[in-house]
Amino acid sequence: MSTADRRADLRDRLIALARVRIETQGTDALKARDLARASDCSVGSIYNVFGDMHDLLVAVNGQTFLALGTHVTEAVARAGDTDPTARLITMADAYLDFATRNPRLWRALFDTQLTMQSPEAPDWYIRTLDGLYEIIDAPLTDIFPDLPPEEIRLRTRALFSAIHGIVLLGIEQRVSGVGPDDMPEMIRFVLASVARGR
Amino acid sequence: MSTADRRADLRDRLIALARVRIETQGTDALKARDLARASDCSVGSIYNVFGDMHDLLVAVNGQTFLALGTHVTEAVARAGDTDPTARLITMADAYLDFATRNPRLWRALFDTQLTMQSPEAPDWYIRTLDGLYEIIDAPLTDIFPDLPPEEIRLRTRALFSAIHGIVLLGIEQRVSGVGPDDMPEMIRFVLASVARGR
DNA sequence: CTACCTTCTGAACAGCGTTCATCGGGAGAT
DNA sequence: ATCTCCCGATGAACGCTGTTCAGAAGGTAG
Numbered sequence: 001m002s003t004a005d006r007r008a009d010l011r012d013r014l015i016a017l018a019r020v021r022i023e024t025q026g027t028d029a030l031k032a033r034d035l036a037r038a039s040d041c042s043v044g045s046i047y048n049v050f051g052d053m054h055d056l057l058v059a060v061n062g063q064t065f066l067a068l069g070t071h072v073t074e075a076v077a078r079a080g081d082t083d084p085t086a087r088l089i090t091m092a093d094a095y096l097d098f099a100t101r102n103p104r105l106w107r108a109l110f111d112t113q114l115t116m117q118s119p120e121a122p123d124w125y126i127r128t129l130d131g132l133y134e135i136i137d138a139p140l141t142d143i144f145p146d147l148p149p150e151e152i153r154l155r156t157r158a159l160f161s162a163i164h165g166i167v168l169l170g171i172e173q174r175v176s177g178v179g180p181d182d183m184p185e186m187i188r189f190v191l192a193s194v195a196r197g198r
Numbered sequence: 199m200s201t202a203d204r205r206a207d208l209r210d211r212l213i214a215l216a217r218v219r220i221e222t223q224g225t226d227a228l229k230a231r232d233l234a235r236a237s238d239c240s241v242g243s244i245y246n247v248f249g250d251m252h253d254l255l256v257a258v259n260g261q262t263f264l265a266l267g268t269h270v271t272e273a274v275a276r277a278g279d280t281d282p283t284a285r286l287i288t289m290a291d292a293y294l295d296f297a298t299r300n301p302r303l304w305r306a307l308f309d310t311q312l313t314m315q316s317p318e319a320p321d322w323y324i325r326t327l328d329g330l331y332e333i334i335d336a337p338l339t340d341i342f343p344d345l346p347p348e349e350i351r352l353r354t355r356a357l358f359s360a361i362h363g364i365v366l367l368g369i370e371q372r373v374s375g376v377g378p379d380d381m382p383e384m385i386r387f388v389l390a391s392v393a394r395g396r
Numbered sequence: 397c398t399a400c401c402t403t404c405t406g407a408a409c410a411g412c413g414t415t416c417a418t419c420g421g422g423a424g425a426t
Numbered sequence: 427a428t429c430t431c432c433c434g435a436t437g438a439a440c441g442c443t444g445t446t447c448a449g450a451a452g453g454t455a456g
Binding site for chain 1: 308309324327328351352353355356357358359360361362363364366367368372373374375376380383384385387388391392394
């Protein structure tokens with residue numbers, strides 16, 4: 001077993017352990033010493049595999065982001081809607097469903113402020129997000145057939161951000177009186193309005 | 199000068215200093231020792247005034263939240279729009295403007311996860327948010343005169359969350375290709391669609 | 397078997413929020 | 427004015443972080 005293999009092994013083990021920690025206790029539960037103990041290696045070895053703890057969080061987020069993408073994509077494929085409005089709602093519901101079932105992993109995607117230190121987003125991030133955008137572009141193009149692609153994309157980003165905001169504030173229960181039961185109705189209100197605005 | 203007065207004084211000084219720290223360097227720059235040095239007191243005194251550092255952050259957020267509320271309210275009053283759609287857009291633009299001009303203070307409002315430890319939101323938080331909701335209710339009632347108040351409030355929360363999402367992802371530049379220039383257009387797209395859905 | 401290089405190790409370091417035994421100064425009684 | 431006493435202020439100390447790096451351990455080539 002080569003050195004590279006062992007490093008890859010440790011890397012996978014650390015990511016798996018880190019994901020469990022985040023899933024069950026949240027991002028703050030990622031501790032170097034705890035992971036070293038659980039993965040049966042020294043704290044120093046973690047830094048041979050990841051530059052720092054933040055890199056490990058990013059690695060977990062990469063898996064989460066991919067899982068989120070397939071969750072939404074499969075929901076759209078499964079529903080097989082032809083009506084563009086229904087397709088938008090299916091996607092938003094799938095997004096809400098993923099966030100509801102994996103609240104801490106989903107939160108972890110956003111509570112790493114990649115805005116401050118590293119302006120350049122990772123490549124996989126751009127590509128995965130772009131894949132998500134493309135499947136939103138499709139129904140929007142059906143609804144607004146006369147708009148140029150860049151106008152479609154602007155609306156795609158607006159809708160994604162809007163749904164994200166509804167899910168975010170809903171899940172955090174930051175907004176008084178918002179129960180999880182209200183969220184599908186809120187999603188339908190926004191998406192149906194947009195679709196009707198043809 | 200009584201003890202209570204001195205405590206109140208220190209409290210105000212600490213809040214002011216903390217706000218400057220957050221404004222210029224972000225929430226992570228709130229350090230007990232740094233604040234003690236700057237406010238010319240001991241670290242222990244901070245804990246005589248605030249239960250812990252988180253309480254201090256909440257105090258700063260309280261001021262920020264009030265300022266945000268008046269910023270939006272004044273923008274609506276200044277514009278004096280009669281058209282409900284224009285009023286919604288004025289409010290959303292004011293929200294965006296506040297977040298753009300005070301990005302770190304605005305961020306600080308949300309990166310304290312009040313979701314985990316303290317389920318009960320502070321009283322002032324509920325009341326301020328409710329005041330914000332009421333001024334959104336008004337134009338929405340104009341647009342949907344036949345809806346009962348609770349249906350109006352549901353749409354109010356949906357719109358607030360949606361605009362919040364657009365501003366959030368726009369300001370963090372998390373979403374690839376979103377420039378600050380696009381955000382007013384995205385806001386208008388969502389709000390105009392909703393208003394047209396009368 | 398030796399010599400060398402790479403990898404792994406965990407004690408050590410700097411810094412954090414928080415606590416609490418200790419101290420000092422102001423308020424009230426004499 | 428002086429003495430007590432008590433309560434708020436203090437900052438060293440505690441336990442916890444992430445991160446580093448001198449040295450140990452181990453594998454490999456000669």
